[in-house]
Amino acid sequence: MATAPYSSALDFRNRAALFAQLQDELFDLVVIGGGITGAGIARDAAMRGLRVALLEAQDFASGTSSRSSKMIHGGLRYLIKGDIAVVRESVSERETLHRIAPHLARKMNYIVGTRHRVEQTIMRIALTLYEWLGQVAANDRHQRWNRQQLRCHEPELAADKYYAAVVYPEYLTDDARLTLANIRSARAHGATVASYCKVTGIARSGAFELSCQAQLPGENSQLRVRAKALINAAGPWVDAVAALENSAQCQRLALSRGVHLVVDHDKLPVRHSVVLAASDGRRVFAVPVGKFTYIGTTDDYYPDSDYWPPVTAADVSYLLGICAEYFPARPLTNSDIVSAWSGIRPLIAGAEGVAAKELSRKDELWQGPLGMWTVAGGKLSAYRAMAERLVDRVVAENSFTAGGCTTASEPLPGGGELTPLSDALPAAQQQRLQALYGSEAERVVELGGDLAAEVSFAVVVEGALRLQDYWARRSSRAWFEPAGGVASLAAAAAVMGQQLGWDAARVAAEIAECKAIDAHSREAFSDR
Secondary structure (H helix, E strand, O other): OOOOOOOOOEOOOOHHHHHHHHHHOEEEEEEEOOOHHHHHHHHHHHHOOOOEEEEOOOOOOOOHHHOOOOEEOOOHHHHHOOOHHHHHHHHHHHHHHHHHOHHHOEEEEEEEEEOOHHHHHHHHHHHHHHHHHOOOOHHHOOEEEEHHHHHHHOOOOOHHHOOEEEEEEEEEOOHHHHHHHHHHHHHHOOOEEEOOEEEEEEEEEOEEEEEEEEOOOOOOOEEEEEEEEEEEOOHHHHHHHHHHHOOOOOOOEEEEEEEEEEEEOOOOOOOOEEEEEOOOOOEEEEEEEOOEEEEEOOOEEOOOOOOOOOOOHHHHHHHHHHHHHHOOOOOOOHHHEEEEEEEEEEEEOOOOOOOHHHOOOOEEEEEOOOOOEEEEEOOHHHHHHHHHHHHHHHHHHHOOOOOOOOOOOOOOOOOOOOOOOOOOOOHHHHHHHHHHHHHHHHHHHHOOOOHHHHHHHHHHOEOOOOHHHHHHHHOOOOOOOHHHHHHHHHHHHHHHHHHHOOOHHHHHHHHHHHHHHHHHHHOOOOOO
16 A cells, blocks of 8 residues: 655645745646546556646636535446446445545435336346446345335335335435545645646647646736646536647537535435436436435536536426425425535537437546647546546556556545544534544544634645635535525634635635625525
């Protein structure tokens, strides 16, 4: 197993020193993009001993990787589509993630209702094949529930709609924190990582030369970063980055927008992740998370790679309508929605006329005229294996001296054994901290275990540079707190301002930005 000779802390308060480090070195590999794909690649390459830099234009996980369905699953629906290789890899990878980061892979039973005996038989055959492909342990194999059992386990669900149901386990994750954990692990193995550092130009004369622009408010730093190999893992923005290398680059992506709604768990008190079959053929999930339930996703083509794509009235009507069909005794209205998130999925474009939900989630890799590798597509569940394949290829092509892949064996930050926290903290707070930080929760408790401690840890250890970095991605307060966590913004901004040297105007601007993001997400369902 590789050893981690450096601290995993991402303390970016000295930006000048970070930029100097980026400019002083010729890196073996630079990764553009700080989502889960780029994070996984940087971790893998750094653990093999390569000199690695990762550059992210905004915050880590600020795009797709913080607004997914937050599931680590084998992808039963991909088996139904015939993507057997995707299923085999994903089932194996979910077990790997549970081993290296148990706090980021929480087991949850999924319920799939079937309408008649034939459908039940087909589903059970598919699940048996699914379990065989993934070598699923006997105690994790699916069960069959009859209608009476379904009523007992999910009393609010309209059991009369079903002949029976199958139940099987998958995992839930915190997608943004999973991304962050991989970036911190890359840092622990020597990678140089920078957020809010946008690549604006790509040239090559022997080594790649990247022109970069600092992106924080008030910054005007420009820098050049050099690399022997270059990977474009910019998610929805891979086409834009590829165009920096080749202005004639044709569009390779089809962007899909997915929306999720969050309600109080009391309003939709499901006990398991319930899979709801919509009339248009989509599958929508109702997922319990603590005091909340989230519902999603939609899957529609979207023309732009926005950081904050809208939630539309049609999205809200669609998701609430499906819930009304399956939970008729619990009709939800717009006023029940606590928060909502909308994210962009970067899928590989298919034939004209193919619906977004029908596009394959397989990853693809191609090389541009200057030699930059671009990777797109793929599933959150299989990010680690995708990174391993790509780094294998880059190492071979460049004849780098590098070790083998060890990312499946070394725990991610927070992935160690949990120890009891201070009894002085309420039980709910202890659970929250261990869910967020895993075995690192003790470090947050040492700082006080409260919101101020979380914010300080976010700045000094987790690389947070803006208020939204903590609110939306380090803590998920934007999604899983009453009224979108707006009430906590002022206190969080005060602590962050002290850590980062903000004046009163900057503190106010950071709060206003988060409130604007929250208001934008609510336009379709709230008058607030």
